[in-house]
Amino acid sequence: MRLLITGGRGLLGKEIAAAFCDRAEVRSTDLEELDVTNPAACRREVDGFRPDMVIHCAAWTAVDRAESEPERTRLLNVEGTRNVARACRERGALMVTFGTDYIFDGTSSRPYREEDAANPLSVYGKTKWAAELALREEGGDHLLVRTQWMFGPAGRNFIRTILEKARRGETLRVASDQVGCPTFSRDLAAAVRNLLGAGARGTVHFSSVGETTWFGLARHVLERCGLPAALLSPAQTRDLPYPAPRPAYGVLSKEKYRAITGVSPRPWEEAVGEYLEMIESEGGTR
Numbered sequence: 001m002r003l004l005i006t007g008g009r010g011l012l013g014k015e016i017a018a019a020f021c022d023r024a025e026v027r028s029t030d031l032e033e034l035d036v037t038n039p040a041a042c043r044r045e046v047d048g049f050r051p052d053m054v055i056h057c058a059a060w061t062a063v064d065r066a067e068s069e070p071e072r073t074r075l076l077n078v079e080g081t082r083n084v085a086r087a088c089r090e091r092g093a094l095m096v097t098f099g100t101d102y103i104f105d106g107t108s109s110r111p112y113r114e115e116d117a118a119n120p121l122s123v124y125g126k127t128k129w130a131a132e133l134a135l136r137e138e139g140g141d142h143l144l145v146r147t148q149w150m151f152g153p154a155g156r157n158f159i160r161t162i163l164e165k166a167r168r169g170e171t172l173r174v175a176s177d178q179v180g181c182p183t184f185s186r187d188l189a190a191a192v193r194n195l196l197g198a199g200a201r202g203t204v205h206f207s208s209v210g211e212t213t214w215f216g217l218a219r220h221v222l223e224r225c226g227l228p229a230a231l232l233s234p235a236q237t238r239d240l241p242y243p244a245p246r247p248a249y250g251v252l253s254k255e256k257y258r259a260i261t262g263v264s265p266r267p268w269e270e271a272v273g274e275y276l277e278m279i280e281s282e283g284g285t286r
């Protein structure tokens with residue numbers, strides 16, 4: 001099996017490469033090797049490497065910066081996805097890519113199911129929804145996994161930022177009115193393997209099990225690391241200086257994932273615990 005990865009140096013791309021290296025000939029690319037906004041480059045890459053599958057991780061993920069740079073966000077998220085999807089369809093390769101809970105408006109009173117109506121609030125959410133539509137419009141063989149609140153060893157993430165600030169003794173105001181579920185990039189990569197092993201296609205949600213707020217996650221992390229929770233205070237999203245609107249509730253239902261794979265995701269506390277042990281053993285946030 002030949003696997004091409006886009007956005008391979010990102011948070012998820014690195015884990016995908018690690019998760020598939022024992023079962024595929026993997027070519028991992030990032031912006032320097034393959035700019036997905038260039039349709040000819042996408043076609044050339046797929047023609048040249050002839051992958052059986054492309055796992056498309058490249059995306060604009062700076063949610064707040066997207067508000068002031070909507071065109072650059074659209075180009076990468078929508079046109080990038082369309083270009084990869086078209087190249088895959090033309091060459092008969094399976095395309096796997098990723099979506100977000102930010103396509104929902106957060107008014108649901110139960111976990112979002114795959115078929116629930118999208119109503120994105122932010123530029124990032126709108127472009128990710130348009131990317132989904134472009135993917136389906138292309139009509140090739142595909143699997144789209146929606147996820148949320150990702151953390152992992154590659155690059156920056158909320159947990160690492162909170163730890164670094166707390167270790168510097170900074171006080172932290174964190175949103176206590178957004179509900180979601182943290183997801184370890186390593187668990188998501190394993191979930192993609194499970195889904196592909198079960199022959200999944202179409203749209204499937206995946207995150208850890210359980211739910212919390214950003215404030216709840218921050219408090220949990222500080223407590224586990226023996227840092228003073230007094231540094232933390234809960235805040236309302238509207239009082240925080242973030243330009244992008246976010247869904248107040250974005251929990252994703254894992255029912256379909258469970259039904260397809262027979263596997264139940266682990267609780268977020270366990271996944272966060274493993275990640276904290278990993279970065280502690282590397283001295284990562286000192």
Ligand SMILES: NC(=O)c1ccc[n+]([C@@H]2O[C@H](COP(=O)([O-])OP(=O)(O)OC[C@H]3O[C@@H](n4cnc5c(N)ncnc54)[C@H](OP(=O)(O)O)[C@@H]3O)[C@@H](O)[C@H]2O)c1
Pocket residue numbers: 006007008009010011012013030031034035036037056057058059060061076080097098099100101128146147148149150151155
């Ligand atoms: N992170 C989350 O919490 C989260 C939540 C829900 C869904 N997702 C989705 O999961 C997927 C993976 O996200 P992630 O967090 O791993 O993203 P990420 O860490 O931002 O990685 C994206 C990678 O794509 C690269 N890239 C930028 N422009 C490119 C271009 N024109 N061509 C090719 N590569 C380019 C980036 O390089 P630079 O770093 O140099 O820009 C980066 O290495 C995305 O579809 C994202 O929307 C993420």
